[in-house]
Amino acid sequence: MTSALGVVERSAGAPVASHDATPPAIRINGVSKAYGHSGNAVVALDRLTLDVAPGEFVCLVGASGCGKSTLLNIVAGLDSPTQGSVEVTLGRPALMFQESALFPWLGVRRNIELALRLSKVPRNERRSRADALLEMVHLGGFGDKKPHELSGGMRQRGALARALAQRASVLLMDEPFGALDAMTRDILHDELDRLWRENGLSVLFVTHNVREAVRLGDRVVLLSSRPGRVVAEFDVDIDRPRRIDSSEIANAAAAITDRLRAEVRRHADD
Numbered sequence: 001m002t003s004a005l006g007v008v009e010r011s012a013g014a015p016v017a018s019h020d021a022t023p024p025a026i027r028i029n030g031v032s033k034a035y036g037h038s039g040n041a042v043v044a045l046d047r048l049t050l051d052v053a054p055g056e057f058v059c060l061v062g063a064s065g066c067g068k069s070t071l072l073n074i075v076a077g078l079d080s081p082t083q084g085s086v087e088v089t090l091g092r093p094a095l096m097f098q099e100s101a102l103f104p105w106l107g108v109r110r111n112i113e114l115a116l117r118l119s120k121v122p123r124n125e126r127r128s129r130a131d132a133l134l135e136m137v138h139l140g141g142f143g144d145k146k147p148h149e150l151s152g153g154m155r156q157r158g159a160l161a162r163a164l165a166q167r168a169s170v171l172l173m174d175e176p177f178g179a180l181d182a183m184t185r186d187i188l189h190d191e192l193d194r195l196w197r198e199n200g201l202s203v204l205f206v207t208h209n210v211r212e213a214v215r216l217g218d219r220v221v222l223l224s225s226r227p228g229r230v231v232a233e234f235d236v237d238i239d240r241p242r243r244i245d246s247s248e249i250a251n252a253a254a255a256i257t258d259r260l261r262a263e264v265r266r267h268a269d270d
Contacts (some may be wrong), residue, residue, distance in 0.1 A: 007236055007255050009232055010049065010233055022053075023089050024053055025053060027087040028071070029086070043227040044137065044226060045255075048223075049070065057216055058219050059214075059221065062259065063224060068228070074086055076095045093165045096163050101159065104147050108147065108150065111136070112156060112161050115166055119166050133165055136195070137161045139157075139161065143226065156176055156177065157188070160176075170205075171201050176188075176205075177212070178199040192216065193242075220233070222234070224260060225266075
């Protein structure tokens with residue numbers, strides 16, 4: 001175990017400290033994923049094992065092509081592992097992508113109401129529930145706007161409200177803020193941090209931005225270059241609320257980035 005200011009590295013796969021026997025919200029056990037057959041197969045993930053505790057915010061980082069999004073799709077049930085298993089113990093997870101994926105012909109409220117309908121919410125409750133969610137993500141008064149009438153940050157707020165409409169306890173996020181400008185991203189970090197704490201969510205968050213991972217995560221998990229394996233885990237010991245421009249975040253991110261660079265160089269030399 002090694003440590004740097006604000007971040008503690010521990011052995012990959014070491015159990016997360018727990019004070020009770022509560023099962024993990026997400027249990028990923030020996031998951032491998034290969035595309036293609038026999039000699040032409042491309043192995044995206046190789047025997048990857050990872051647990052996410054209830055209420056924990058875990059960020060995945062790694063080089064492009066290391067299988068982060070593939071893993072998220074498997075956890076979401078959109079893809080199946082070649083071997084290994086995934087168990088989500090707190091019900092079906094909600095998934096957010098880099099793009100909002102709102103239906104362009106519907107207003108943002110109607111997009112949320114559709115998620116409520118799929119969650120079996122009675123019709124006479126959907127509008128009030130959708131409006132409450134819009135207020136929660138600070139989009140009150142914008143419910144009738146179509147996605148093209150909203151800024152990128154507002155569309156992602158709408159996508160977050162739609163995810164919360166599913167009443168999921170587990171939220172999977174695939175670079176949801178990657179296409180946004182720095183200021184909008186920083187504001188949405190604050191909003192996500194607040195909603196995560198208020199709703200007791202368990203979050204698995206994919207990002208290329210190490211500072212973003214340290215800003216948001218309780219734990220940062222580093223994947224190897226393809227095929228993806230867990231090669232290091234970092235517990236983030238920085239008080240919340242956090243600022244992405246703070247020296248603590250910068251120092252912790254630098255330590256993780258050094259480890260990431262070493263992994264990329266190792267892969268290049270193989």
